[in-house]
Amino acid sequence: EAQVTQNPRYLITVTGKKLTVTCSQNMNHEYMSWYRQDPGLGLRQIYYSMNVEVTDKGDVPEGYKVSRKEKRNFPLILESPSPNQTSLYFCASSLSASWGGRGPDTQYFGPGTRLTVL
Amino acid sequence: TQLLEQSPQFLSIQEGENLTVYCNSSSVFSSLQWYRQEPGEGPVLLVTVVTGGEVKKLKRLTFQFGDARKDSSLHITAAQPGDTGLYLCAGDRNRDDKIIFGKGTRLHILP
Numbered sequence: 001e002a003q004v005t006q007n008p009r010y011l012i013t014v015t016g017k018k019l020t021v022t023c024s025q026n027m028n029h030e031y032m033s034w035y036r037q038d039p040g041l042g043l044r045q046i047y048y049s050m051n052v053e054v055t056d057k058g059d060v061p062e063g064y065k066v067s068r069k070e071k072r073n074f075p076l077i078l079e080s081p082s083p084n085q086t087s088l089y090f091c092a093s094s095l096s097a098s099w100g101g102r103g104p105d106t107q108y109f110g111p112g113t114r115l116t117v118l
Numbered sequence: 119t120q121l122l123e124q125s126p127q128f129l130s131i132q133e134g135e136n137l138t139v140y141c142n143s144s145s146v147f148s149s150l151q152w153y154r155q156e157p158g159e160g161p162v163l164l165v166t167v168v169t170g171g172e173v174k175k176l177k178r179l180t181f182q183f184g185d186a187r188k189d190s191s192l193h194i195t196a197a198q199p200g201d202t203g204l205y206l207c208a209g210d211r212n213r214d215d216k217i218i219f220g221k222g223t224r225l226h227i228l229p
Contacts, residue, residue, distance in 0.1 A: 042221035043161070045217060109159075109160025111158075112159070112160055
């Protein structure tokens with residue numbers, strides 16, 4: 001089954017304790033992205049990756065790191081989490097990074113990771 | 119600054135009624151997408167519109183992209199409880215590879 005998986009689905013942690021949220025897709029997609037979703041603020045893009053070893057900042061990258069060493073995996077790293085990073089996080093992937101004039105390829109979203117930083 | 123403004127934020131109507139939700143911007147977008155998100159799940163793409171003035175239909179849902187490619191609307195005919203969810207619009211400006219989301223319209227259809 002084609003899917004985007006995220007782990008963990010739920011996480012409660014404390015300020016300053018490094019954590020990694022994993023994201024994996026089995027569709028051989030080039031484009032992968034991380035979003036956070038907060039009440040009243042909607043979905044905001046944190047980082048995205050056009051392909052292996054190519055990553056770029058989205059609109060809210062501060063406090064986050066990512067890596068793309070393999071095509072299927074795109075982990076999100078919080079080196080020193082703070083309470084303002086409490087949020088619902090989504091990973092997404094799409095087939096191509098070259099959209100041209102036809103618009104973005106369909107983004108497939110993972111089920112989300114609800115993170116609470118105390 | 120919110121580049122994509124969605125309205126209304128919340129809408130609660132009776133089953134069988136028609137409704138329209140809007141996605142507006144002062145910026146031009148190369149394309150706009152509409153997603154629906156249900157509680158506990160990630161957004162699911164409904165449609166992508168890429169041409170100014172384009173109209174796409176998906177069963178009881180009609181999507182329109184404004185002529186100037188700055189706005190879009192989603193019209194639902196004869197709403198059903200299964201239409202309940204958060205409707206998000208998203209756009210790309212073709213300047214970079216970022217996708218920008220609106221804050222969403224939370225729709226509740228009462229049986």
